[in-house]
Structure formats: structure tokens, C-alpha cells
Amino acid sequence: MSRISLVGLAVTVLESIIMPFLLVGILRSCRSRLQKRRGPRVVQPLYDFLRLARKQTVLSDETGPIFKNAPVVSLTAYGLVALVVPWAGLPAPISADLILFVFLLAAARMATGLAAMDTSTAFGGMGASRESALSIFVEPTLVLALSAVAIYQGSPWLNALIATPVSTGGSAYVLPLAVAAIWICAAAETARMPIEDPVTHLELTMIHEAQLLEYSGPRLALMEYQAGLKLTVYYGLIAQMLINEIVIKTPITRWAATTTIMFCLVVLAAIIDTVLVRLHWRKLPDLLAFGLAFSLVACLLAALKG
């Protein structure tokens, strides 16, 4: 293994440990500021994690082995996701194609969903069912959007995102449309505003969070960390697509640009969380269909290039 990729591996691992806490912290504090509240410190999520990790676990009598092991399974899946996607602006340590990425996300979602149903509580089952219903829209959108990018770049490997575009002959709309589609996916997957209220305490309106209601202690800490990791990977991915519009030569500048863009995206997410209202559950397909249509058109325009 060459030195660059060793450094890349080290940076990726390090970042995937730090960035989730940092991004979530920035998001929360920004949102609080925008709402004229003082809000928590930026490092509060890390303190929360440490606090939860030290706590005792309370398990319901109804839960079984699936519930106990799901956090580890999904952590593995997300950990792999963080290693196969070049989200940090550096080539991913493990070279993989877009299908593996989507598959890993689905595996994590399945683990979480099964665990939620394993608790045999009403809210857990409801959350799991809603999450899987959402995934009907999210997964095709993600696959199509990534395919559009893959067609545009001429390679299905995710690492091709890091390479500069093969030709600029294609339509200028492919990447913006794909970014819009993935942004909507990210909002659905990371429980952001038009789809799910991230600060709600009302279980009836929860989707993703409803699955985690029964968790406590270290397992909850893991789950929260994974949510942050997912957010990080998504925003990193979007950042890569945005960067591809500009040509950046050296890995260092690319990494710096990526990190900057990720912070900007987080601020943007905070703004969106503040200004938008949560859509009614039955109105969600309206929004997600837009994502699907965007990715479809992006695919089309990318395919027309050839």
C-alpha cells in the first residue's frame, strides 16, 4: 500500500470518529442560534456519547438477541460505508461500486428495523414500518442518482468521484440534479426537517427516532453515533459531487474543500430545519417523488451524453 493511501486511511478513520460528533454539534448549535436560543456547545454530542457509554443498560423483558446485537451489526455496516465512500475527499480505502454502498445502507436499515420490531412495542413497530416505507422511495432514488453520476463519470466505482470528470461534454444539469436527489434522500435518511422533526418528543410523528426509543446506555450511544456517521457520509458524498464542478488538483486542497463544504451543508441543513415545517406523513411521497424524478432526469441527461 502506497503512502498516500495509508495516510488516506488514517485520515478517513480519524475523521469518521470525530466528524459525526462535530457535524451534529454544529448543526444543533446553529439551529438553536437561528431560533434565538443559546443552545448546546459544539462538543456536546461527544459528551453525550461518553455519558451514555458509561451508563447502565436497561433491557425490556420482551427483547431478544436481535435487539441486543443490532447496534453492532449496523455499526459494522456504517463503518464499512464510511470506508467505501470517498466522502472525506480522499480515495476510499476500500474500492467499491455504488451498489455495495446502497446495499450496506439497506443492511443497516434492516438491522435497526428488526431490532425495533423485536422490542414488540407499538412505537418501535410503527417506526420500523415507516422507515421501510420511506426506503421504497429512497433506495431507487439513491441508486438512480448515483448511477447518473456513474454514467457521467464513466465508471461505477465510487472512487471515480474523486477523479476529475472524464469529459465535460455532458449536460451541466446532471450533477446538480443528482445532488438535489441525494439531498432529499439524505433528509429522509438522517431525519431532517421536511420529512421528520429532529427535536420532536412526540412519538407519533417520529420515523427514525421511534425505532430507538427502547435503547439505553452504550447501545443508544452507538446508535446516535451511527446517525451522525450517516449524516457525515451523505454530506461528504454531496460535497464530492459539488466539488467535481470545479477542478481541484492536489489531495490536500480537495480534502480542505470537502471539509469546508460539509460544514456549509450542515449550516444549510440547520437553516432548512428552522424555516421548513414537517410534512404530513401522507404528503411525503410528493416530496420523495421529486427526488426520484430528479434522479431519473439526471440519469437521462447523463445517458444522452454518449
Add this chain to the structure above:
Amino acid sequence: MNVHQTLEFIGLCAVPVIGLFTALMLPAPKLPRVVARMMWLQCAVSVIFSAPYLWHNHAPDRPWPGVLVDPTAVLFILLTTFVTAAVTEHTTGYFAREQQGINLQNHRVLREFYFCTLAVLLCIYGIAIADNLGYLWIAVEASTLASAPLVYSTRSGASLEAAWKYLIICSVGIAFAFFGTALIFAASQHALAPDGTLSCALLIRTANHLPPALLRFGFVFLLLGYGTKAGLFPLQFWQPDAYNQSPAPGAAILAGALGNGAMLALLRVTNVMLAAGQGQFVRLTMLPMGVLTTCVAALFLVRQRNSGRMLAYSSMENMGIMATAISLGSVGGFCLQAVCHSLAKTALFLISGDANQIYGTNLLERLRGLITISPARALLWLAGIAAVAGTPPFGSFLSEWHILAACIREHQPIAAGALLVGITCAFVALVVHACGVAFGEPPPGKERLPQKFGNTWRSIAAPAMLLVLALWLGTLLPSAVLRAFSRLTP
């Protein structure tokens, strides 16, 4: 540009243009009489204008680029003027008798009615003389816009719906015709590099160099577009409602003047296609459309409960026959059919308007025994039905015969058979409905003609005149009429 012809042309348009302003400015109660007088003046003007073209084999004129005055154009100018004049003459009595909807008390609607009628007349002039497909399109769209207010001049909810349907469906249809026009223009850029042309005459001259694929594609859109306006088969939804909901004179204008405009546009386009040697393609698209229109209209005619809708479907049947004639290249048959249909259908709508006023309804089951109430109207009604159905003494028999003969001559036996079945079926249905209206016992309380109808002879003069003209065309020596109309072939 020829000064003499330009002056002639300005003379032709002067009266309707003055009429437009009159309709806006004159006190409304006087309006019907003044406009009717102006229209008769306009009739005289248009006869003078058209005489050299129709009777002396005057060569086609081009006063301006994009404008072509040929015998066909002149014929339709004359026809439309005459029909409009008859309608305005009839309205002098009709609006005075009308109680609800559009009448003499309703000044604004009355102004709007006359304004739009004259605007439609001018648009039809535009369609007739347009040599440029672009100008043709503009005139057809303008005629749609000008006639939409006619449909809702009764101001009822149903008429609003009909007007909306009419405006939107026809606008979309005509938008497609614009796309077709653009495609033909693109085709012409191959033949007349680099600028291309939209002039029908130039297109016909360079027809052999036009790329067939583009030409066909364009023709399909033009057929769809203008076919919508003419009410050809799959696109006729708007027609029954629009004819039924507009007041009788408005429906007469729609049927007698506007339908011809769209057909004339189709004729111009088809001429280009035929010149380009695409006769086979025209027969593949337009002929079935025309025949189907006739047959479907005949089927709809069988079960009709409403006189306005019945007349609308009869118009549709006639449009189908005209489209068939155009697709077979039988310009003479088309012109004769269009003339006879316009005259008879206008008369029918005027009479049915009177009948609606007498009975207070337009449901066929309540229209009974017209012959005991007003024998003259019943007679005209039956004569008009006979004329639109193509019964022998009238000119339409001649034209339908001619078109059927053209079908056989062009080796289209199936089309001829289907057309024959359609015409026969429509004839039977129309006669049954019409006899029901004319004969039988009048409903209680309606045994007498109401006082407000006044002098019978004056109030039926306009439809009677139209029908006499239709009869005259049929009773002249058939070969002479056909020869005269065949000469219109460009």
C-alpha cells in the same frame, strides 16, 4: 405590390372594420338593424370584389406577399359574407323576441355578439386569402378566439363550460397545427436553402424537393390541429356542447362560417401534400378520419334528445364528408359540399332558434307539431334537414354523389361503402327526428304562434333565402355546377 388590388382589398374589408367600431359605439337597441344593413352592403361589395375571379377566369392575384386571392378564396369570402348577412338579418327579430340570455336589454352582451361576429368574418377573410401557412395559422387561431365569446353569450353556467372547453381544446389543437407548420417550415429549408418558406404556392412549386419524412410528420400535426377545429372524429368533443350552448345565431355563425375556415386551412395544407406526391399518405390518414367522422356522427345522430346537439352532429357528419373530399383531391366536391352545408345549416340553426323560442325548450321530445303552429317554419325546417342530409333537389346531393364517385375513381371501395352507410344512417336519423318536430300534436298551451313573432314573412326571410340558394345550386344543370366548382381546383 399592386395599388389597384390593394385598394380593392381595402374596399372589401372596410365595411366590417367600420362595423366593428359601430358595434362598440352605437346605442345597443339600434345595433341589430344597423349591422344587418351594413352586412347587406358588404354582400354587394363582396359580389363586386369576387365577380371577376368567379365568372371571368381572372388569374389569381397577390396584392401582398403571403396573400393569394384565388377563386376558392373568393368563393369562401362570398359564402361567409352571405351567411353572416343572413344571420345578422335574422337577429333583428330574434333578439327582440328573446326573453332570457342575450336580448336587446342586455347591451353589453349584444355589443359583444356583433363585435365578435364581425371579427369572425374578418378572420375567415384572412383564412381564405392566406397563402402563407403562418398567416393561415394566425387567422385560424384568431377566429377561435373571436368566436369563443359567441358561445358564452347566453351567460349561463353550461354555456361557460362549453366556451371553456371550446377555447381550450381548440387552442391546444391549433397549437399542434403550429408545430406542424414549424415542421413544414423546417422541411422547406431543405428544398429552398437556406431560408425556407411558408408560402403555399412556393411549397407546391418546390414540392418534389421537400423531405417526405418531415413533411409527413408536419402534416399529421396540421391534420390533428385543424381537424380539432373542424370537429373531425377523435377530436370533436367540444363541438356538440359549443353548438348547443351558444344562442341560435351564434351557433349559425359557428356552423356556417367557422367550420369552413378550418376545412379551408386543411385544403391548403393538403394541396401541398398532394403536390409533393404524398397522396398515398393523405389517403392513409385523412381519408379514414373523414369517413370515420361521418360514420360516428351518424351513430350519435340516432339517439339525440336535443335539437342543438342534433344539428351539431349533422355538422360533424358533413365535415367528415368534406374531409374525405379534400383527401381525395376533389376540390370541386369539397367546395360544393361546403357551400351547401353552410347555407342549409345556417338556415336550420336560425329556424331551430325560433322553434326554441316558441316552445321554450330545445328538447326534441317537447318540440312537436311545428306545422300547426307555424307552417312556414316547419316547411323550412324540413327543407333544411333534407338539404343537410343530401336529398336530391339540393346541391348537397350533387356534391355527395360527386365525392362518392371520386372515392370509387380513386379505388377506395371500402371508404365509399362506409361513407354511403354513414350518410344513409344520418339521413334516416335526421329525417325521423325532424318529422317528429314538424308533425304531431303541439304540446298544450303552445298551439299558437306567440304574438311577438309578428309578420311571418319578414321573420323567416333570411333562412328562406339561404335555402332557396342551396336549392338553386342543386337544380341548375348538375354538370354545369360541377364544372364551375371543379374550375376552382388550383
Add this chain to the structure above:
Amino acid sequence: MTSLDSLLGNLLLITSLWMVGVTAISTKLTLYSVQTIAVGALATLVGIAHNEPALTIAGVGVLLLKGIAAPLYLSHLTQVVGCRKDLGTFISSPLLLLLASAAVGGLFLFHPFQQSVPPAALPSIGVILAGMILMVSRRLAVSQIIGFLVLENGMFFFTVTIPHSLPLLVELGVLLDIMAGTMIAGVLVFQISDSFEHIDILRLGNHKR
């Protein structure tokens, strides 16, 4: 010029498809305005580049009349009539959005009019298709007018993509007709809302018979 062509053509297509999925009238009007201004600007630029004054003037006319005046008039109309969203569409709009995208995709991939239409004109056919879908799927009178205008945009874009422009008189006449049509349709909408207190086309039929 060709890259600008495809750039604006695709913008037109994307906004049209977007409009298919949108139910709020104001959003639709904004999108319509954006796409009309884009196509007007394109016509103007192409006209200047190819030295065709007819196209330049037509482009400016489209930009000002269809791109600015018509949306303003229609938004005034919606405010007076008081409608902000499409009532239910015949097919739910997200599904329609996907169907429309798929239809346009099929059009692009299979390219059925290979001999007749140059590839540059394909987006215009897509826009025409989207306009048609907009027209037939909406029940609100104002939305149908917008659909018609989108359809017209597609056609105008087609005339821009063919090598030489239509004669000036034709372009201006068409523009005039379209504007007059919009005005008359607007007046009809006022009338409909006056007599029915709604502008739902589907419910107009209930008053018949």
C-alpha cells in the same frame, strides 16, 4: 451556440417536468416565468449571433409578454379568484411526475422521430409532452392555461432550434394570438368563478342537464 442551446433546452425540460409535479399555482407560475425568460433570452441571443433580427425581436417579445406580463396577469387572476393550489389532480401529481419523466426518458432513449426531428429539437418535444400532461391532468382552469403556455413554449423553442427563423410577421402574430388567448381565457376564468364560485373544470359539468 449549441451548448447554450442544450443548456437552456434542458432547463426548459426540467422546469416543465417540475411543474408537472407541483400543485401550488404560485410555484408553477414562477417556474413558468423562469423557463419562458430562458427561452426568450435564448431566442434573442441566437438571433443576435446568427444575425436574424426577426428572431431577436420575437425573443424580446416572448421574454417581455409571455415571460413577464402573462405570469403577472395570471397571478393577479389567481389572487382575485382566490385559488392557491390545484385541487386533486386526475392522477396524483407525484405519480404523474414520474410517469412524465419516464415518458420523456422513453422519448430521448428511443428517439422515435429520428428522420424527422434533429436531436437539438428533442427537448422541445419533451416540453410539449409535459405541457400536454399539465393540461389534461389539472382540473383548475388557471392550471390549464399555464399548461397551454408551457406547450406553446415548447413549440417556440422548436422554432428557435431550426436553422432559420420564421418570418417576423408570423412570429409576432403568433405571440399576439397567444397573449389574446391568455387574456380571453382569463376573462372566462373570472366569469366561471363569478357564476360558480370555483374554477374546478370537472365540477362545471354537474350543472348541466
